Amino acid sequence: MVISDAAREKIRAEMAKYPKPEGALLAALHLVQKQTGHISGETAQEIADLFGIHPIRVMEVVTFYNMFYDEPQGRHHVHVCTNLPCSLRGARELLRGLEAHLGIEAGETTKDGRVTLAHEECLGACGYAPMLRVDETYHENLDLAAAKRILDELE
Amino acid sequence: MGLKVPFVTGYLTEHFGDDAFPTLEGYRAKGGYEAARKALGSMTPDEVIELMKTAGLQGRGGAGFVTGLKWSFMPKKGDKPRYIACNADESEPGSFKDRILLERGAHQMLEGILIGAWAMQAEKTFIYVRGEYAHPAACVQRAIDECYAAGILGANCLGTGFRHDVVLTRGAGAYICGEETGLLESLEGKKGQPRKKPPFPAEYGAFGMPTTVNNVETFSHVPHIVAKGADWFRGFGTEKSPGTTIFGVSGHVARPGLFELPLGTRLDEIVFQHAGGVPNGRKVKGVIPGGMSMPILPAGQLDVAMANEFLRERKTMLGTGGIMVMDDTTCMVRASCVITYFFRDESCGQCTQCREGTGWLHKLVTRIERGAGSIEDIEILADVTSKMEGQTICAFADAAAWPVQGMLRHFREDFELHVEHKKCPFPESFEL
Numbered sequence: 001m002v003i004s005d006a007a008r009e010k011i012r013a014e015m016a017k018y019p020k021p022e023g024a025l026l027a028a029l030h031l032v033q034k035q036t037g038h039i040s041g042e043t044a045q046e047i048a049d050l051f052g053i054h055p056i057r058v059m060e061v062v063t064f065y066n067m068f069y070d071e072p073q074g075r076h077h078v079h080v081c082t083n084l085p086c087s088l089r090g091a092r093e094l095l096r097g098l099e100a101h102l103g104i105e106a107g108e109t110t111k112d113g114r115v116t117l118a119h120e121e122c123l124g125a126c127g128y129a130p131m132l133r134v135d136e137t138y139h140e141n142l143d144l145a146a147a148k149r150i151l152d153e154l155e
Numbered sequence: 156m157g158l159k160v161p162f163v164t165g166y167l168t169e170h171f172g173d174d175a176f177p178t179l180e181g182y183r184a185k186g187g188y189e190a191a192r193k194a195l196g197s198m199t200p201d202e203v204i205e206l207m208k209t210a211g212l213q214g215r216g217g218a219g220f221v222t223g224l225k226w227s228f229m230p231k232k233g234d235k236p237r238y239i240a241c242n243a244d245e246s247e248p249g250s251f252k253d254r255i256l257l258e259r260g261a262h263q264m265l266e267g268i269l270i271g272a273w274a275m276q277a278e279k280t281f282i283y284v285r286g287e288y289a290h291p292a293a294c295v296q297r298a299i300d301e302c303y304a305a306g307i308l309g310a311n312c313l314g315t316g317f318r319h320d321v322v323l324t325r326g327a328g329a330y331i332c333g334e335e336t337g338l339l340e341s342l343e344g345k346k347g348q349p350r351k352k353p354p355f356p357a358e359y360g361a362f363g364m365p366t367t368v369n370n371v372e373t374f375s376h377v378p379h380i381v382a383k384g385a386d387w388f389r390g391f392g393t394e395k396s397p398g399t400t401i402f403g404v405s406g407h408v409a410r411p412g413l414f415e416l417p418l419g420t421r422l423d424e425i426v427f428q429h430a431g432g433v434p435n436g437r438k439v440k441g442v443i444p445g446g447m448s449m450p451i452l453p454a455g456q457l458d459v460a461m462a463n464e465f466l467r468e469r470k471t472m473l474g475t476g477g478i479m480v481m482d483d484t485t486c487m488v489r490a491s492c493v494i495t496y497f498f499r500d501e502s503c504g505q506c507t508q509c510r511e512g513t514g515w516l517h518k519l520v521t522r523i524e525r526g527a528g529s530i531e532d533i534e535i536l537a538d539v540t541s542k543m544e545g546q547t548i549c550a551f552a553d554a555a556a557w558p559v560q561g562m563l564r565h566f567r568e569d570f571e572l573h574v575e576h577k578k579c580p581f582p583e584s585f586e587l
Contacts, residue, residue: 017322018342019236019362025344026327030286051344064346064503066328067286083248084447084493085405085479092586121330121497122248122447123287126405126477127412128159136289 002043003050007031011050022051025061029068038069066120074109074116076154079133082119085126094130095119097144098151114154160259161413163429165391165399166379167372168415171259177294179301182262188307190378194270195315203274203381210385211397212377216242216333216370217446217474218550219396219463222377228357229275230365238366239280240342240356241268241374243295244326244333246285247446248497249477252401252413253371257284257291260375261298265321267374269312270381272319275367279320283338286327296323330501334549335368337503348503349549372401392418396462400476404430407437407482418473419465423457426480437482441565445474447494448554450561451487471561486581487566488573491520491559493587498555509552512543516559523570524587526578533570537563 003011010031014024028047029039036043039062041055048055062068080086080095095117099105102117109116125131128140132147139150160171175181182188194203207223214220229237241264245253256264268280282299284292299321302308310318329347331337336350339361360366376398380388389397396418402425405411409431416425422444426432433439439454444461450471452459459465463473481490495517504510519536522528540556540563547553563570572580 018344019364020343022344023324023342023362026286026325026341030325030327060346061344064329065286065326068327082493083497084443084490085249087493087587088406088479088481088485088585090585121500122246122250124245124251124254124285126249126251126479127403128251129405129411133287138290 001046002036002040003032003046004035007035008050015051022053025051025058026065029058029062033068037073038071040070074113076115077133077135078115078117078151079120079123080106080118081121081123081125081129081131081133083122083126085122086129086131089129091130094132094142094144094147098147101148101151115151159412160255161401161415162410163414163416165415165417167256167260167263167375167399167401168413171255177259177261177298179262179298179305186382187262187378188266188313190381191266191269191273191307192313194381195273195313195317198381200274200276203270206380206385207274207377210380210388211395212373212380212388213396213463214370215372215376215400215475217247217448219473222369222373225357225367225369226271226275228355229277229367230357233365235364236279237275237277238361238364239268239271239275239277240335240338240361240366240368241280241282241371242333242335242338242368243282243284243288243291243371244338245288245371245475246330246333247448247475247477249403249405249443249446249479250475251403251405252476254288254291255413256371256375256401257288258294261295262302263378264295264371264374265298265302265308267377268321269308269319270377271367271369271374273317277367278318279322281322281324281342281361283324283326283332283342285332286325292323292325299323329503330497331503331549331551334551337549338368339366346503348505349551351548393460393462393464395464396473402461402476402478404478404480406480407433407439407485408480409434419460419462421457422452422459422461422478425461425478426457430478430480433480433482435482437484439480440483440485441481441487443477443479443558445472446477447479447497447558449474450557451565453565470564484581484583484585486524486579486584487562487569488520488524489579489581489584489587491562492517492524494558495520495555498551502551502555506547506552508543508546509555512539512552513555515539516555520559523573524579526573526576528570528574530571530574533563533567533574536570
């Protein structure tokens with residue numbers, strides 16, 4: 001079993017909030033992925049069993065939303081917003097600087113599995129550009145030196 | 156982190172600098188939940204809806220529909236449960252106002268939701284917060300928990316016997332879930348692919364029940380209207396577009412950030428006076444006035460009042476009030492590459508015109524930017540946009556087509572110069 005009893009308990013509590021239990025599917029995927037890092041076929045099967053739905057219903061949701069992953073990821077996600085307001089203020093240079101710093105390209109994971117670097121569409125920080133998101137935390141008004149420091153501190 | 160309160164504040168944001176305001180105690184110290192007490196305690200649901208209609212509040216999520224009218228579409232009787240969905244899926248590039256309303260004003264929004272729930276006799280609200288907004292979502296959840304503990308929400312709201320529950324749902328990264336029926340699908344644990352309408356959500360919404368979807372800012376205005384009245388509210392803004400809104404200014408300005416100002420404030424006043432104008436001795440080339448879906452205005456057309464009745468005359472719209480400023484180094488073909496990439500990436504894929512059209516738009520502008528495009532490509536670009544518009548289940552395809560049409564309307568020369576020089580003729584432009 002991939003999903004812990006504690007997580008199952010939380011998922012059941014989420015299901016109770018909706019008129020139909022499936023309303024809690026996104027919440028369940030967030031909860032499980034926090035534990036597992038990505039949603040494998042096996043995990044999708046377990047979630048499907050919990051909801052009493054077919055696993056393809058789980059995987060079509062996983063693959064539709066940007067924040068769910070069907071492949072293993074680095075321990076940390078570093079997402080640089082490259083949409084227009086950020087690009088106007090140097091986001092592309094920032095992303096290229098971080099690619100060089102980590103020795104990987106956007107979309108790749110460092111060999112030690114520490115960081116997955118990616119570009120991302122608008123994160124709602126347009127007035128504080130350029131910016132990046134490390135897992136659930138926003139870092140804004142950055143220059144390359146500050147961004148490198150943030151990355152270097154990640155375990 | 157590092158979220159700044161607006162540079163210019165109004166009734167929505169005047170207490171956002173106060174660190175106690177996000178708490179129930181701090182909110183109550185400023186008169187919080189007195190408007191809900193008034194509505195639930197001394198007004199009938201129909202009186203609240205009439206008040207909203209008289210006030211003329213327009214939805215602040217982009218479409219600008221009159222809120223009181225939307226509320227009146229909910230069925231009055233019937234044994235089906237009625238729901239509210241609060242759209243906190245803020246994802247329109249250039250828009251970052253809902254985030255501060257969630258982080259610093261969650262109780263203000265919740266009070267508006269509770270008043271709306273009374274007016275529509277809704278039993279439950281789902282607040283759909285975009286997945287990336289982890290901190291804003293935590294702020295809202297804390298406020299919801301405080302409301303339950305204080306008896307503001309739950310089985311006996313404010314001791315009136317009215318029942319209302321609020322559930323926070325986190326999205327997972329999909330722009331299309333900001334479209335109201337995409338949001339409803341996502342709430343049901345599905346891919347966020349918009350529904351064909353009719354039936355409209357007021358008839359067949361979340362989980363098949365009557366549902367009204369309103370934006371975060373829309374709800375945030377509601378307590379102020381109930382507390383101070385429709386005439387007071389109409390004292391701000393224009394005759395057709397009353398109230399303030401929170402403009403977000405980004406891009407090439409000295410002071411990017413948020414500014415709460417009356418609707419109808421002139422765009423040039425916002426850009427030059429409030430946001431400090433363009434730095435480094437450069438000049439404005441173009442401004443996107445309302446989030447990336449809205450057509451751009453060239454430097455010569457910034458003398459426009461920021462309200463739909465005036466912006467429409469210039470073939471653009473207020474949208475979410477996200478203002479993006481581009482200086483005279485900017486290559487508009489490059490900007491179009493960024494814009495079309497976004498829409499290609501975020502198309503949900505169910506309608507052919509949108510799925511294929513967004514891909515074509517991006518392919519064409521990229522080819523032109525590389526210097527490999529022809530004059531015919533510019534014609535095809537215009538043609539593709541005309542075949543996407545009004546042809547699909549939701550307005551996403553229009554939102555992808557309009558900004559390209561705006562670029563061709565005002566900056567066609569930029570595209571032609573690329574064809575002529577067989578390369579990008581704007582070496583100082585932002586990097587792609």
